[in-house]
Amino acid sequence: MTQVTLHIDSKKKWAAIKAILEAMDIAYDAQEPVKEISEKEQVLLRRAEADIAEGRLHKFKSHREILGR
Known part of the structure; x- marks a missing residue:
């Protein structure tokens, strides 16, 4: 079975696709x-x-900087 996901942005397009299906x-x-x-x-x-x-954020550090390598 094949599954396809479509993102349709207008009702007109959906009506056309629905008719075809x-x-x-x-x-x-x-x-x-x-x-x-x-x-x-x-x-x-x-x-x-x-x-x-509240300033609870810290500057990002790489794992190497944290481990001191």
């Missing part, structure tokens, strides 16, 4: 894009913003 008797599953951020992602975003605001 149905004419060829191809099974498909249409999903609407998620427009809202989940609660878990919102919590992570708030924590990251708080870290930035």
